[in-house]
Amino acid sequence: TYYRHHRYVPHYRYRESAASNTDNLLPDVSNRAPEVARPAVPEVFHPAPAVVHQIPEAFHPVPEVVHPAPETLHTFQAQHPAAAAHEPFTTPRVFYGVMFDAGSTGTRIHIYKFIQKDPVELPVLDNEMFHAVKPGLSEYKDNPEEGGNTIRQLLKIAKKTVPEEEWKRTPVVLKATAGLRLLPVEKANALLDEVREVFEESPFYVPEKCVSIMNGAKEGVLAWVTVNFLTGHLYSNTKRTVGILDLGGGSTQITFLPKSKKTIETAPPSYTASFNLFNNTYELYTHSYLGNGIVAARLATLGALGADGLDWKIFTSSCLPKKFREEVTFAGSTYKVSGIPGGYAGYKLCYYEVQRVIKGLFHQPYEVKGSSVFYAFSHYYDRAVETGLVSNRGGAVEVRDFKKKAKEVCNKMTKYGAISPFLCMDMTYITCLLKEGFGFKESTVLQLAKKVNNVETSWALGATFDFFRNFNIQ
Numbered sequence: 001t002y003y004r005h006h007r008y009v010p011h012y013r014y015r016e017s018a019a020s021n022t023d024n025l026l027p028d029v030s031n032r033a034p035e036v037a038r039p040a041v042p043e044v045f046h047p048a049p050a051v052v053h054q055i056p057e058a059f060h061p062v063p064e065v066v067h068p069a070p071e072t073l074h075t076f077q078a079q080h081p082a083a084a085a086h087e088p089f090t091t092p093r094v095f096y097g098v099m100f101d102a103g104s105t106g107t108r109i110h111i112y113k114f115i116q117k118d119p120v121e122l123p124v125l126d127n128e129m130f131h132a133v134k135p136g137l138s139e140y141k142d143n144p145e146e147g148g149n150t151i152r153q154l155l156k157i158a159k160k161t162v163p164e165e166e167w168k169r170t171p172v173v174l175k176a177t178a179g180l181r182l183l184p185v186e187k188a189n190a191l192l193d194e195v196r197e198v199f200e201e202s203p204f205y206v207p208e209k210c211v212s213i214m215n216g217a218k219e220g221v222l223a224w225v226t227v228n229f230l231t232g233h234l235y236s237n238t239k240r241t242v243g244i245l246d247l248g249g250g251s252t253q254i255t256f257l258p259k260s261k262k263t264i265e266t267a268p269p270s271y272t273a274s275f276n277l278f279n280n281t282y283e284l285y286t287h288s289y290l291g292n293g294i295v296a297a298r299l300a301t302l303g304a305l306g307a308d309g310l311d312w313k314i315f316t317s318s319c320l321p322k323k324f325r326e327e328v329t330f331a332g333s334t335y336k337v338s339g340i341p342g343g344y345a346g347y348k349l350c351y352y353e354v355q356r357v358i359k360g361l362f363h364q365p366y367e368v369k370g371s372s373v374f375y376a377f378s379h380y381y382d383r384a385v386e387t388g389l390v391s392n393r394g395g396a397v398e399v400r401d402f403k404k405k406a407k408e409v410c411n412k413m414t415k416y417g418a419i420s421p422f423l424c425m426d427m428t429y430i431t432c433l434l435k436e437g438f439g440f441k442e443s444t445v446l447q448l449a450k451k452v453n454n455v456e457t458s459w460a461l462g463a464t465f466d467f468f469r470n471f472n473i474q
């Protein structure tokens with residue numbers, strides 16, 4: 001059996017744009033280009049993967065690797081009663097999965113189209129439809145109905161993307177991350193109950209555990225699965241894999257497959273996770289630092305995080321332009337923040353401030369000092385693009401490049417403050433997080449990416465595989 005990843009350029013695609021982020025405008029899909037007539041057996045395209053800059057070990061041509069049949073216990077049908085009722089597997093079958101990522105800064109829908117060529121094979125990913133809305137569900141903590149409306153809107157895209165005859169066997173699943181983890185339990189539950197009701201009124205297949213808050217270890221493992229699948233590293237005889245660094249709004253994750261047993265043996269027990277695939281058990285080093293996502297870290301740097309009820313207080317920082325003043329809303333609370341009028345601003349002072357949010361809180365696995373390749377995405381990628389460190393195609397940078405750029409941004413606040421007043425703080429935070437948090441060397445090379453082979457680098461694809469196959473993550 002063959003298990004390969006694909007680059008398939010769909011006829012239409014929604015991209016996250018500034019307009020759709022701020023206005024929650026849904027794309028007009030009524031006039032999409034007609035589908036090109038396809039043969040019954042879809043022509044699957046196997047190109048060499050997109051060239052991702054410089055580091056040789058970071059990229060491989062798609063290997064024609066033969067895989068053993070995956071365990072039949074966790075096939076698609078075993079998980080999916082609606083599918084079992086369908087006609088037998090005689091021809092390749094197309095099926096869909098809808099995964100919602102309820103993050104702290106936005107809610108995103110990923111609609112994956114898979115091709116199941118054989119009942120015992122893993123599905124091939126044909127394409128992804130992606131759309132995002134802002135703000136995240138946690139901003140609706142006092143008005144769950146309105147939060148539910150954002151899901152209702154995104155489901156409209158799913159209805160236009162998934163053919164009608166597939167609706168009732170297409171699962172819809174929502175997993176929430178840091179934004180909801182940081183809310184009081186009853187507020188988070190009210191939001192999740194609302195989402196479940198919205199799902200129930202949709203024509204899709206609503207699995208029993210369709211709505212949940214995902215724990216940080218799963219978030220890290222599933223993003224690792226996504227990136228290693230998309231980069232062609234996830235094979236039964238996997239020797240070489242890539243690590244991942246994910247920087248969300250509320251939390252940040254590091255995950256890699258250690259080369260040395262010692263890394264797992266010496267890690268705190270909660271910093272490891274294992275999962276099953278291809279009859280292999282992968283033991284990963286993974287940890288999610290809650291409150292160390294970039295937006296939470298801004299507020300922590302300002303001393304504002306958790307300071308609810310201090311509505312009158314203005315939180316200041318030398319990481320912000322001196323004349324800047326604004327209200328920041330995060331996880332349902334609003335804080336007044338500003339630069340230090342007539343005071344000092346700049347990289348050095350800023351570095352001391354952000355250090356307080358990191359120092360002593362991080363476990364440093366020795367292996368990150370080695371030559372492993374790490375993919376960094378989400379806000380790592382966003383900030384690198386905003387500051388011109390890489391183009392929006394992504395690319396390779398060294399840790400020291402973040403530091404150099406942070407100095408430039410902080411010392412030219414007027415120029416970069418116009419892009420985002422938080423850019424100096426964010427870049428300084430990323431520099432400190434990489435060096436003093438995780439313990440990377442300045443010369444470590446990171447691959448920055450938003451998409452790999454046209455698919456979003458997020459935990460959502462890994463979570464969809466987990467839904468269909470049950471990786472048994474522990």
Ligand SMILES: O=c1ccn([C@@H]2O[C@H](COP(=O)(O)OP(=O)(O)O)[C@@H](O)[C@H]2O)c(=O)[nH]1
Pocket residue numbers: 101102103104105106108132136177178179247248249250251252293377378379382450456457458460
């Ligand atoms: O499929 C995805 C999922 C996330 N993101 C980006 O990843 C960042 C992190 O998301 P969020 O702040 O919601 O993370 P969380 O709070 O869940 O840690 C945001 O810039 C998103 O736009 C993305 O580009 N594609």
